[in-house]
Each structure stands twice: as structure tokens, then as C-alpha cells.
Amino acid sequence: MLVGALSVAVLTSRASDWRPLALVILLAALAVLSDALSIETRGQRLSGSFIALVLAMAFLGPAPAVAIALLTIGVDAARERLSRARTLSNVVTYALFPLVGGLLARGAQEAGADPAGLAYGFVVFGVYVATITLNFALTALGGRLWLGYGIGMQVRRVLVPLLPSELAAATLVLAFSVIYISIGIAAFAVLVVALVAFQFLTRALLESEERAEQLETRTTELAALQVGALAALVQTLSLRDKMTARHSAAVARYSRAIALAAGCTPEEQELVHTAGLLHDIGKFIFPDRILFAEARLSDDDWQIVKRHPAQGARVVGKVAGLAAVAEIIRCHHERVDGAGYPRGLRGEEIPLLSRIISVADTYDVMTARDSYRTPVSRQEAIAELRRVSSTQLDGRLVEAFIDLLLGSSVAFQHTTDADFEAELDLEARVRAFVA
Structure with a gap:
């Protein structure tokens, strides 16, 4: 040339x-x-x-x-x-x-x-x-x-x-x-x-x-560091109590499915999924007698339990960009009748995504082994969801979730750690954080 x-x-x-x-x-x-x-x-x-x-x-x-x-x-x-x-x-x-x-x-x-x-x-x-x-x-x-x-x-x-x-x-x-x-x-x-x-x-x-x-x-490196720190906390909680980690993964999966059925945007679906993964991160404050309790909790222990939404929100809120996730976590134990905690919000005062997590959380606690409750069948859990509909839980979201359960379009097996790792998916968390 x-x-x-x-x-x-x-x-x-x-x-x-x-x-x-x-x-x-x-x-x-x-x-x-x-x-x-x-x-x-x-x-x-x-x-x-x-x-x-x-x-x-x-x-x-x-x-x-x-x-x-x-x-x-x-x-x-x-x-x-x-x-x-x-x-x-x-x-x-x-x-x-x-x-x-x-x-x-x-x-x-x-x-x-x-x-x-x-x-x-x-x-x-x-x-x-x-x-x-x-x-x-x-x-x-x-x-x-x-x-x-x-x-x-x-x-x-x-x-x-x-x-x-x-x-x-x-x-x-x-x-x-x-x-x-x-x-x-x-x-x-x-x-x-x-x-x-x-x-x-x-x-x-x-x-x-x-x-x-x-x-x-x-920005990506900072996101990886910050979200990775939260993931490390969840995984550390998993090492302490695998049931809680798998429960968090189940709540995340159920919450995303409910959000989709309720017409939430893809961004809201990702947000509620992340909040579901982190919603029990405040359980770090629980002593072992509460976390692994085999009997009903005392009134003093219940006061400690009621602090975990606010504690979890405080931890997550320290991460720049996750303020919305922190607020969802803070309100996931509020009740539509105003008898929940930590702030006694009622009805539409409770963020929609928090109400979604409440439904998913309630169902999974009933159907999966936890520290103080014998698991019940899916049909019994559905009956209980309907019983507390419009008092504890948002009735519209309850029916949307029941439709999903009866259609067998959502399920989660509390059997292996792989389920928890798949839902955690750290790389996806970082991509969503940066976006």
C-alpha cells in the first residue's frame, strides 16, 4: 500500500x-x-x-x-x-x-x-x-x-x-x-x-x-462497594440464621410478582424486590433467644422485635441512593387499620410497596418454618390472608396475590441456599443501583 x-x-x-x-x-x-x-x-x-x-x-x-x-x-x-x-x-x-x-x-x-x-x-x-x-x-x-x-x-x-x-x-x-x-x-x-x-x-x-x-x-465501583456491603450483611445474617435469609429471598420473589400483578412499573418491581431482600436486615439487633425462639415471645421481647423495621431502615438509609428502599423497610409492619408499627400509619398512608411486602411477608411466615410458628398449608394460609384482609393487609393486594398462588405462577422452595443466592444476585443489585 x-x-x-x-x-x-x-x-x-x-x-x-x-x-x-x-x-x-x-x-x-x-x-x-x-x-x-x-x-x-x-x-x-x-x-x-x-x-x-x-x-x-x-x-x-x-x-x-x-x-x-x-x-x-x-x-x-x-x-x-x-x-x-x-x-x-x-x-x-x-x-x-x-x-x-x-x-x-x-x-x-x-x-x-x-x-x-x-x-x-x-x-x-x-x-x-x-x-x-x-x-x-x-x-x-x-x-x-x-x-x-x-x-x-x-x-x-x-x-x-x-x-x-x-x-x-x-x-x-x-x-x-x-x-x-x-x-x-x-x-x-x-x-x-x-x-x-x-x-x-x-x-x-x-x-x-x-x-x-x-x-x-x-460511581459503579462505589455502588458495588455500598450494595456489596449490604449483601454482606444479608449473607452474614444467612450464616447466623439460614431460615431468615431464605425467608427474605422468598419475600423478595413474592413481592416482585405482586407488584407486577398490581401494575407497578419495572422500576418499582425492582425496588420492592430489593426491599424484600433487605426487609429483615434489622434482625441483627435480635439476641439468639429471640431469633431462635421455640415458644411465644414475652412482651419485652416483642418490644425488641418491633424495633427491627426502624433499625433496618436506618442501616439501609446510610447507603446513598437507597432512601426509598429504607422507607419501604421502615413501613413493612404497618397495618391498614393503623394498629401496626413503628408509626401506626393506616391505609394509603402506608407506601404501596410496603403494603406489598406485608402481604408477601405474612404468607411466607405462615407457610415456611420460622422461630415460633408451625407451617400451615397453602389453603390455610390463603384463608388467613383473607381473614386479615382490609384490617392488617391491603385487600386488593391480598386478592392479587391469591390469584397468583391459585394460578401456580409464583412459588419458592425453602430448601437450598441456591434460592437465596439467586434472588440476591449482587451484580443485578449493582446494575439497578447505578441505573
């Missing part, structure tokens, strides 16, 4: 391409200096020298454009001490796209476009767009071969964010072309100022993109 490009550049070279010599020297100096201010991002080198090269293609010809491009990349290779493979890839790229752009500009002139006419600026604009596309394709291929970057990834992370600045650069080239046609070499004073501004703005754009990516990465 390199030999072919150089051969075509030599064969198409004309003496008139190298005049005026002052223009050749100015464009060469501008290209080299602009490249010295280049920006390295995601494996791509972005430089204002491209503007000088496009002007060389349009107002000199393919051979001078190739020569200026190779001078620019040669100085860069010496400065950066690149590997042979990277150097060859860059040299091929900087020989090909100026040649193609120069030939396109010459073809436009031979087709009747007047380099001294104002309309020629739009020819230069078109050459810019064509060659920036070819340049990206060649550099992306080099990135794929020598750095292992995927082409699609480079399009998304390099080309797409730069499209606004490249459009601005193409417009700058058009404007300079019009000025150069009107006033000649003196237009370079305008170009130098514009190029400095362009380099500065492009650098600011890329740095802001990188800061945004770093912030997103740090």
Missing part, C-alpha cells in the same frame, strides 16, 4: 503543484506544529494537522499533500519512538488519505471547479469529509491490528463523540478556503488563531468525555 501510494504520488506530481513555495512551507510548518499539540485518546491520535493537510490537498495537489503528511508523521515517529509496526501503519495511513484527497480535489478542478472561485470552498469541505472518513477507517484498522481495539468500539468511543468537532473543523476549512481565495497568504494569520482555538476546544471535549467515563466507573 505504501509503495503504491508513493508511486501514484510521484507519477501525478506536477511542477505547478509546488507553487507558491511559501504556501507549501507554511502548510508544512502548520501541520508539524499542530501535530506537536496532538491529543492522545483511546488509542487514537487526534491533531489539527489534518486541517493543514486538507488545505494542501485542495490548493497544492496530491504529491505535496503526501510529502507534508509524511514529514509530519516522520517528526511524530521520531518524537514518540513508536514501534516499527505502529510507524509503518501510520506512514501508510498518512500516504494514502492525502493522496486520495488530493486526487479528489484535482478531479473536481478538471471537472470545472475553479480553485479561485468562492464555490471551491464547498469542494474543500467535501474533500475534508471524504478524507476524515478514510483516515478514521485506516487508523481504526491499525488500532485493530496493533492494539486489539474492536472497530465497533472505536466508532462508538472515538468517532461518534468527535463528530461535532469534526463538523466544526470542516466548516473551518471551508471558511478558510473562502478567505484564502479572497486575500491569499495573509489568510494564514486567521487560520493559525482558528487552529489554536480548535485544538483547545477539541482537547476540552475529549477531556470532558474521559472525565465522564471516569465518573461513571467510580
Whole structure:
């Protein structure tokens, strides 16, 4: 490719391409200096020298454009001490796209476009767009071969964010072309100022993109740390009392199903599922005589039990972004008749998702082995749910859950730890937290 490009550049070279010599020297100096201010991002080198090269293609010809491009990349290779493979890839790229752009500009002139006419600026604009596309394709291929970057990834992370600045650069080239046609070499004073501004703005754009990516990465890491800490608490509770952990997993699964049946949004379904997993995290305050009690609790012990929703909410509320989950946990033992705890809320005063967890919690406590109750059959549990409907529990949610149970569309087996781990799904918790 390199030999072919150089051969075509030599064969198409004309003496008139190298005049005026002052223009050749100015464009060469501008290209080299602009490249010295280049920006390295995601494996791509972005430089204002491209503007000088496009002007060389349009107002000199393919051979001078190739020569200026190779001078620019040669100085860069010496400065950066690149590997042979990277150097060859860059040299091929900087020989090909100026040649193609120069030939396109010459073809436009031979087709009747007047380099001294104002309309020629739009020819230069078109050459810019064509060659920036070819340049990206060649550099992306080099990135794929020598750095292992995927082409699609480079399009998304390099080309797409730069499209606004490249459009601005193409417009700058058009404007300079019009000025150069009107006033000649003196237009370079305008170009130098514009190029400095362009380099500065492009650098600011890329740095802001990188800061945004770093912030997103740090946010994800913080989410993983915070949600992971809660998951560790739940898993620690599981080690102390596997029944409570599996109960939390069952409540989470039932609650999500009820929320779906009640017409809640996907976000609310995820929220109630997370709250279900964490709703008993306040049981850390229970002494073993309560957590593993085989008989009914004393009045003093019941006072301790009644503190666990508020304690759990306090722990979860310490995690930034989980305030809504904390409030659901705080209210999951409130009753619609106002006789619940800790605040004695009634009816619609109780958050909907808390009322959902109350239904799921009540059913699972009745049907699964716990510390003080012998499990009952599904039919007996359904009868009890209906008995306390509209006093302890929300009647509409009770019937929605019963419909699910009778349709056998929701079930949970308190048999293995795998059920608990599947519901916990730490990675999903982190994804939901970040979203």
C-alpha cells in the first residue's frame, strides 16, 4: 500500500503543484506544529494537522499533500519512538488519505471547479469529509491490528463523540478556503488563531468525555462497594440464621410478582424486590433467644422485635441512593387499620410497596418454618390472608396475590441456599443501583 501510494504520488506530481513555495512551507510548518499539540485518546491520535493537510490537498495537489503528511508523521515517529509496526501503519495511513484527497480535489478542478472561485470552498469541505472518513477507517484498522481495539468500539468511543468537532473543523476549512481565495497568504494569520482555538476546544471535549467515563466507573465501583456491603450483611445474617435469609429471598420473589400483578412499573418491581431482600436486615439487633425462639415471645421481647423495621431502615438509609428502599423497610409492619408499627400509619398512608411486602411477608411466615410458628398449608394460609384482609393487609393486594398462588405462577422452595443466592444476585443489585 505504501509503495503504491508513493508511486501514484510521484507519477501525478506536477511542477505547478509546488507553487507558491511559501504556501507549501507554511502548510508544512502548520501541520508539524499542530501535530506537536496532538491529543492522545483511546488509542487514537487526534491533531489539527489534518486541517493543514486538507488545505494542501485542495490548493497544492496530491504529491505535496503526501510529502507534508509524511514529514509530519516522520517528526511524530521520531518524537514518540513508536514501534516499527505502529510507524509503518501510520506512514501508510498518512500516504494514502492525502493522496486520495488530493486526487479528489484535482478531479473536481478538471471537472470545472475553479480553485479561485468562492464555490471551491464547498469542494474543500467535501474533500475534508471524504478524507476524515478514510483516515478514521485506516487508523481504526491499525488500532485493530496493533492494539486489539474492536472497530465497533472505536466508532462508538472515538468517532461518534468527535463528530461535532469534526463538523466544526470542516466548516473551518471551508471558511478558510473562502478567505484564502479572497486575500491569499495573509489568510494564514486567521487560520493559525482558528487552529489554536480548535485544538483547545477539541482537547476540552475529549477531556470532558474521559472525565465522564471516569465518573461513571467510580460511581459503579462505589455502588458495588455500598450494595456489596449490604449483601454482606444479608449473607452474614444467612450464616447466623439460614431460615431468615431464605425467608427474605422468598419475600423478595413474592413481592416482585405482586407488584407486577398490581401494575407497578419495572422500576418499582425492582425496588420492592430489593426491599424484600433487605426487609429483615434489622434482625441483627435480635439476641439468639429471640431469633431462635421455640415458644411465644414475652412482651419485652416483642418490644425488641418491633424495633427491627426502624433499625433496618436506618442501616439501609446510610447507603446513598437507597432512601426509598429504607422507607419501604421502615413501613413493612404497618397495618391498614393503623394498629401496626413503628408509626401506626393506616391505609394509603402506608407506601404501596410496603403494603406489598406485608402481604408477601405474612404468607411466607405462615407457610415456611420460622422461630415460633408451625407451617400451615397453602389453603390455610390463603384463608388467613383473607381473614386479615382490609384490617392488617391491603385487600386488593391480598386478592392479587391469591390469584397468583391459585394460578401456580409464583412459588419458592425453602430448601437450598441456591434460592437465596439467586434472588440476591449482587451484580443485578449493582446494575439497578447505578441505573
